[in-house]
Amino acid sequence: MKAFKHMESFTQKCISRWSITHYARYSDTPHKKSKLAPLQERRMIDQCKIFAKAGDGGNGCFSFHKGRPDGGNGGRGGNVILECSPRVWDFSGLQRHLIAEKGGPGSSKKLIGSRGADKVARVPIGTVLHLINGDIPSVVETQSSTDVDPWEIPGELVYDLPDPGIGSISSDTSGEVKAIHSTGCSSSQAEETNFEKSEKSTDVFSQLSTSKGAPEFDTKDIEEKQEILYNVAELTEEGQQIVIARGGEGGLGNVSCSKDSRKPMTMKAGACQHISNLQDPDSVHSSPHAAGAPGSEIVLILELKSIADVSFVGMPNAGKSTLLGAISRAKPAVGDYAFTTLRPNLGNLNYDDLSITVADIPGLIKGAHQNRGLGHAFLRHIERTKVLAYVVDLAAALNGRKGIAPWEQLRDLILELEYHQDGLSNRPSLIIANKIDEEGADEVYKELKRRVQGVPIFPVCAVLGEGIADLKAGLKMLVNAEISHKLCLDQILLA
Template identity: 40%
Template sequence: RVPVGTQVRRVERDGTLTLVGDLDRPGKAILVARGGRGGLGNAAFATPTRRAPRFAQRGEPGEEWQLVLDLKLLADVGIVGMPNAGKSTLLAAVTAARPKIADYPFTTLEPELGVAEVDGREIVLADIPGLIEGAHRGRGLGLEFLRHVERTRVLVHLVDGARPDPVADMQTVNRELAEAPGDLPAKPQVVAINKIDLPEVRARLPALADAFRREGIETLPVSAATGEGTKELLRAVIRRLPPKEERETVEHEAMPAPIGPRFRVRRSDGLLEVEGREPVSLAYMMPLEDDEGRREFWRRMARMGVVRALRRAGARPGDRVRFGHVEVEWEG
């Protein structure tokens, strides 16, 4: 079991990553590796002349993959901004979440979630730790933070009204969002000027609002410390959220079954090698150390056409034939 919001990627043999599935809702399950088939018991190999065979098949080995699990939090709203802008204080003011709050940058080192209710509607908010210039290159754990913004629908961009140039701060954060993977700049933003409880911020509020307006941005004044303006902020956020039924859910199918020819024979490293799921699986499952089991194996290879293909490839008695990781002596 993994948290909702976990993406599962498979490490291919060439080192590339393939997305297997996205566990984006409770109860969703995906297949990441197939188990092997069970082996046949000795009764399956009985014949009129071999009433009680002394061998049975082993179970087929299952698939083994190295997986990368990447948690991307699921939230309606991401609260972004420079360090110490008051994001955690805002989350605590509008939800029951209790993130760590202190008067220094990078108090929040992991995203925090909270649920807010306004006008009878619930929304999930994520406090994304502060972004600094170079975050998209990993500065300040930026990539760790930015990946959690990907799933949000709306961004609350919180700017510190007590900083010398809040417009420049907003532009810095937006540049980092633009450089990050995904389509973060396309997400709707609600820009809020925080710390209006401070007299000096309240006094410069008209000038700050005008400065943002010249950039084509309307702002909302809030005080995360006192709660002033937070209801209006949440209502503005809800107006920008798409209805739940319109939200897209990307489905990823289970891993496709391998397809291709039943088998092929080729020379590799001086050996004859048989490739193909059926013959290789049978080599893993049959007890080749047992004389009866080995004879039964070659009988089945003959029925598949593998024996004929080996002869055409020039196999001679005593040659080693490789089936996956198993080597068998060709008995002609």
């Protein structure tokens, strides 16, 4: 019933937006029964839920040497850090539980405990963070936090937890991470800030959850859906780091607790238990007052969206991967079966004065918006591309093949994009008519030009590299906004 309502709203949406006539439905021509890729089961993991726990601070030491306190501070706990890497394609290799090391305990002779090692996990470029539980990650670091001076002694025991009120991250429209570093504050300030924090969190939530781009998660085990703070940060550049869980400060040793550690210890009630050891140079005790602060915890959903200037969008087998290899140095897998591309391949198109990133999006089939084929896995990558390059196979219906004509391929592609997200196809576009080398393809190309108006069409043979120079020039003009044609259903003559 739910599914039925869903379909009904789809249809209505479609009718109002596109004024669909009897022909503006999917092609009834059966698809070429393509061989399924043997690796189809290996879908890319482009969404996952992770739990991170930073290391607790080590305990401070309570010890005396010749009547003077000499217990060192505990070491700081390690941070959990996400690092953006172009060598990682998806989240399949990412641990779901990321735990950083605890700080070592302080010891006598004013020795500071060792700093807990950071846990650094690599994530792909285009990783977006959605917060389920914990504090909004507050620091983006470009250098490893292991460079922090381990001898830095905190003046007081501060629970330096990230605070979205004063140090938060947000993603702006350009997709860059903005960070304001948090600073320490007094307890009264802290109270004030906590108040601000709850207000601001709500603000962020209402802004983001109502924003058009707020993603829908189909992960079944996410029950806290309504509490997700969407898009709290995103990682867009190689080497970018973000601390998602912050290590606890080490506990203070008694050398730091005492106002003047040089003076001989005056006996206090709490210290009585240590009196017998005062003369013992090796006396070492832990004190409950000197416990290290706990490391913070966080639960996040990570989502991957490709960031490219151009997306190649086309049916399986249209030749997108071959084309990417022809126009750039990328070496994507090419096969004569559907879904050779299981994840977006990225290629760089270099000009004298410009470099364009092109994504080869896995082949699209009817019903992809309902998660058929590779479904959502690729549709969400298209959300973040400036320009669409529709790749059609001129030879799909030629020579007894059971594929569909290029103009019908275009209609199906547009419908899929729009079903996934209203307006997704509404961006500068061009058409690449591939496989012009095939017998009879010339005639189909002429027919395509007659049927589709107002958008540049580039005939190419990807395998032989023919027509590539013109195509590159066209893509450059489109990305530079020198031309801005958009393809919509009205421009396609289907009858």
